[in-house]
Amino acid sequence: MSLLVIGLSHHTAPLALLESLSESPDRVADIATAVLASATASEAVVLATCNRLEVYAEVPAFHPAVAAVGEALSIAAGTRRTGLPTSTTVAAVAQRDPVEELAARAEGIADHLYVRYDDGAVAHAFTVACGLDSMAVGESQILGQMRDALAVAQQAGRAGESLNSLFQHALRVGKRAHSETDIDRHSVSLVQMGLEEAARVLGDLRGRRAAVVGAGAMSGLAVATAARNGITDLTIINRTPARAERLAASVGGTARPWSDLAEVLAESDLVIACTGAVGQVITEERLLRSVAARRGVPQVFVDLALPRDVAPVETWSQPLPSVTLIDLEELGRRLEGRTDLLQVGRVSDLVTVEVADYLTRRLEKSVAPTVAALRARAASLVSTELDRLHQRLPELDEATRAEVGLAVHRIVEKLLHTPTTRVKEFAVEGAGPDYAAALRELFDLEPKDVANVSSLPKRGAR
Known part of the structure; x- marks a missing residue:
């Protein structure tokens, strides 16, 4: 799964087009519903302000998601009269060039849309939260607007672990930008x-x-x-x-x-x-x-x-x-030209550091279920073998049983320490083969074992 941002703002679209997208009071719900109904995204948050309309989505594949989000936005802008994307139309575009498909399906607004994917989506979210992408650079109102967008998505069950994490981190970065730099003092509202x-x-x-x-x-x-x-x-x-x-x-x-x-x-x-x-x-x-x-x-x-x-x-x-x-x-x-470049540079540096930190944490977290499943498998094996030992040697006293159990646990922990540590390091480095997959193969970890330690309640569950 990866992050995708598609939208348009005062940087890319004329006021008339932004106005057409803001005329429907239900546009946020309509766009998010259309994106999720297309089955090309598992989560969706729509950020709508007077100067931007953006869709943040967690997607399994880039091409079909771009097509579905583009169509949802074009429908909201009134440039298309078709219904929601169907599974058939999504499957048909899965192998096409995403830019060409976006242009074909988002008639009238394609030239004004921007697409940010994965690492770029994270950087964009943090930049927006800091006010660097606002018409009035450095303004803090966007923080409240992002917070409200997340709250709406949470209440509707449209924001899961991925987008919750992204927006919460973005809000923290935005607060840091205003508290640790002088961007507020130099911004013009x-x-x-x-x-x-x-x-x-x-x-x-x-x-x-x-x-x-x-x-x-x-x-x-x-x-x-x-x-x-x-x-x-x-x-x-x-x-x-x-x-x-x-x-x-x-x-x-x-x-x-x-x-x-x-x-x-x-x-x-x-x-x-x-x-x-x-x-x-x-x-x-x-x-x-x-x-x-x-x-x-x-x-x-x-x-x-x-x-x-x-x-x-x-x-x-x-x-x-x-x-x-x-x-x-x-x-x-x-x-234009009323921006304090020194303060913008300080905030940009902060964003760069925070993006790197977020991506590192996300990569480490991506292998965490495999590591947890491996440790759970080891713990289960140790428990089974100790039970057998106790059955074969019932005369062992409690102190001896405890020492034997501790020794076995120490041996297993030492054996697992290096591979589990290195797999996290390899994930962060992002080079070479998929070592998490290799661990699953070597230790015969079934997909359900990994899922059992990483799954969350479905959207809307309480």
Whole structure:
């Protein structure tokens, strides 16, 4: 079994494509279900954020898994209308070139997908957890998103030993990156960059009227960042009044009901939108009404949502000179070149060391069931022979029996020590024949013997 990561992010895909993948609230469950239903993966975790959609899977074979995951993603993007991959279609593609097959089965998104396999998948997971692959390099929000993705997969019984181990280790690496380097201090958040761009248009933001549309995690970050930048006249508007009130209370702002949205837009010089809703909440019609009410007074909209909350400029029926719209795509361009290369280098070095450690542990663990089965076989033989000895020599006292038993155990332990130690070393070195398989052959260890000491409960078992 090996690790596979297939996905697309702001590095490889346009905002419109990422938006199409984020429009379905059930996309995570649908993609994971499709991948597991294809019988090409035993575990699957889907990481979905505003800037990426990735499938992490434990797979027995590379080619069919690439085809199945690619099709699941293309269906989620709406580029294919076919159903889930069947065992027949999977078998048919098993011998084809994976890149060609991915292109054929993932129409419309193949050019934007990246594939990471085995060691590369581990390195990618750790890099993502550290924020090095984020639009805002070094941001820590990805840690919570990875933790949530794992929790969802665990609750659904889709994450087993392999992906649990990968994600838990990745989360630890991410925490180390933020605690042992200064990557946090030098990273620029999307919200901060949005405020900087707004200041270019509006001038000093202190004294300006601002509104945050939404009350989720990103909205909380937006409110806190706005307050730190000296914005005191801050309104929070959300469909759930209680959440808006709690967020407003945290910074001394004002909460308004959703029915006041048009009025709030007209009053605000700066609007930060991040609702997480499916579909635009600030349509062109609402923009036009706001422009008319403000009579040409400049206004900036910072859209941090995906799907987008604000109607994109390219969809406007007419120019709106007084409105400046800054979306994730624009922020991504602005963030280029704003990275502290020294801190990135320190985190990259940390990732390199942690990947090597993880792979070493995984290789050692791969031979552990064989070693455990061998020791169990030896212990069983020793126990059987000592029982025979005790039957043949019943006159032996307990002290003598104990000494004989200890001597036999010591002999067996010394005989097994070198081969079991060396097989772990050979596994880590990764060179030469499969020594674990050789041990199984030499000592006649049946597959069921190895399975009995390594198997875990099936997904969903309690």
